[in-house]
Amino acid sequence: MVKSYSQIKQPTLTMTQEEKQTGQIILEAARKVFQKSGLGGARMQQIADEAGINKASLHYYYRSKDKLFQAVFQEDFRRFMIPLSGILFRETELTVEERITTFVRSFLRTLIENPHLPLFVIHELTRNPDRLLDMVQGRSVHMEEGDGLDYGKREPNLFLRQIRDGIEKGKYHKVIPEQFVISIIGMCVYPSIARPIIRHWLRKDDDQYNEFLEERQSEVIDYAFRILIKDYKPYEHQFNEF
Amino acid sequence: MVKSYSQIKQPTLTMTQEEKQTGQIILEAARKVFQKSGLGGARMQQIADEAGINKASLHYYYRSKDKLFQAVFQEDFRRFMIPLSGILFRETELTVEERITTFVRSFLRTLIENPHLPLFVIHELTRNPDRLLDMVQGRSVHMEEGDGLDYGKREPNLFLRQIRDGIEKGKYHKVIPEQFVISIIGMCVYPSIARPIIRHWLRKDDDQYNEFLEERQSEVIDYAFRILIKDYKPYEHQFNEF
DNA sequence: AAATAATTTAACCAAATGGTCAAATTTTTC
DNA sequence: GAAAAATTTGACCATTTGGTTAAATTATTT
Incomplete structure (x- = not known):
């Protein structure tokens, strides 16, 4: 069964070990890209590539670009x-x-x-x-x-x-x-x-x-x-x- | 008669008094926006608004965003x-x-x-x-x-x-x-x-x-x-x- | 004042972007 | 090992972006 987007349990609040890892990988990739290009210049696709995952997963872990930026x-x-x-x-x-x-x-x-x-x-x-x-x-x-x-x-x-x-x-x-x-x-x-x-x-x-x-x-x-x-x-x- | 874009005499090379003024207005508007938002964050439309002219005129005076940025x-x-x-x-x-x-x-x-x-x-x-x-x-x-x-x-x-x-x-x-x-x-x-x-x-x-x-x-x-x-x-x- | 050149403008366009979604896949639970 | 939950993915979308173009307008020249 697939939950609608808004019903998904927020991973940042309920990280198991693997989840924490993926979240951390994303965070480090985002840090690299944000530090290099800034909030405005950074591209979500670039962060996804850097983390080696699909762009949609970024939004799964961090709801939006701005949320991800805030975390970094x-x-x-x-x-x-x-x-x-x-x-x-x-x-x-x-x-x-x-x-x-x-x-x-x-x-x-x-x-x-x-x-x-x-x-x-x-x-x-x-x-x-x-x-x-x-x-x-x-x-x-x-x-x-x-x-x-x-x-x-x-x-x-x-x-x-x-x-x-x-x-x-x-x-x-x-x-x-x-x-x-x-x-x-x-x-x-x-x-x-x-x-x-x-x-x-x-x-x-x-x-x-x-x-x-x-x-x-x-x-x-x-x-x-x-x-x-x-x-x-x-x-x-x-x-x-x- | 209308010249194709690439044939237009470059205004930056042949500024009369009025042209110089308009070019200067654009430059100051661009400076304001670029300094506030950076190259990536600045929007050509925003610069045009700030200068009180049409966006296309920006490209008439400075061929591209990057050329304008370089000037600033x-x-x-x-x-x-x-x-x-x-x-x-x-x-x-x-x-x-x-x-x-x-x-x-x-x-x-x-x-x-x-x-x-x-x-x-x-x-x-x-x-x-x-x-x-x-x-x-x-x-x-x-x-x-x-x-x-x-x-x-x-x-x-x-x-x-x-x-x-x-x-x-x-x-x-x-x-x-x-x-x-x-x-x-x-x-x-x-x-x-x-x-x-x-x-x-x-x-x-x-x-x-x-x-x-x-x-x-x-x-x-x-x-x-x-x-x-x-x-x-x-x-x-x-x-x-x- | 006609012809010509310079400038301004509205309407477009192709590409890129953040974001969404339903389906597929993997992991966990019972 | 089946059901349920969590995760991953490719396809898609609406909006925004820098840039272009042809026509309209204004200045300049002769």
Whole structure:
């Protein structure tokens, strides 16, 4: 017996092992195509081919192109934001220096391992800023318990407050904390986003460019400390854990 | 008498005053739509509506969507690159400090005045990196004499060499010049590219965000100097010209 | 002002796209 | 192992898309 389309038990809600696999294959294929071509440029047929299945099966697992996109985007958005919310702004006992060191390392690692991530996330977020609200508050069927995004408490944000404290105590230079934070993130993200331009300028191939990004870790940490810390002596962050 | 399509004298090659105007109107409409939706997402009908003309006229002035896109992209690419090639890398008599100060100011100004510029350029360049070659060497019918792009001489690039000299003389900290340059650019570009995310984080409206970018000018210059210069005293760049 | 060239327009067109559906096939249940 | 449920598939559809064309309109030339 064949059920009409709308009566089909939703596979995303009742995945057995095999179903989960197929759903996962589709998701990865979709990620590849969406990251390369964006929501508008991606073709359902292309995703089906990439996944090695029939186009109709895409709609069986994910009702529409947009639903499929949402599933992909939500994961990528979280992956992009985890170092931010998890290290930079979470209310843990970390010092400013530890936050910066750990953040830069883990963020640049994420970017090396996911070269298309930031441009994809930022581009789609710019195209449709409403997604931000969906991401930050909303919890979709594809997210698990505790996956809610969280920049950390706002106002007063602990990290920003730590920086202000250090400035008041004369330990740090007089920076504008928000500008300083954006600068660190920008120093990390930009070379990933502008990869083709910079690669062209420096005449590097893909592997050489990844080395350039590896080398960048300690460089950016140095820069950040030099901007912030008054009596900074280079390389001391290399003796940290991690 | 009506000429067949291919026999029509190409308007882009023989623009009278009125033609130039119409062509310009189309170009501006196309820029708006392309910047908002990208090459794939933009619709010719949407551009025609925006320009207030018939869709067929678009093809009369620019043979195809891709030709129109190229005309738009070429201009935007150049606008994006001018501060880089014109200030940072041009072989003029500027000091490192002057280059940095002037570059950051003019670059951030460009970004404030053209909010969609960098994401548009970088996104389309990532989608189709071959355009880079077209841009750098090629000279299209839409570019005028002397418009050829030029990063400046490569290897040895004067700016990089100036930094290396300063390091050798003990005047500058021991940075990797390429990484340092990318960092300055990243500190400028990132807040423009990630506008929706940062706006959301800082809870700023459009005007407030532009103020944030204005305020950023001296902040980034401070950061750059603090990273580079050993005995840097803040605010001295404010006494420069410009 | 007639002839000619340039521009604008409405009506079309072929191809591509997201999506649907009923039938066929495979897997699970009893 | 038969019945039921879940999955996969090829064929199909309505809409949208970039692009074309011939006729109508406007500018220019002589």
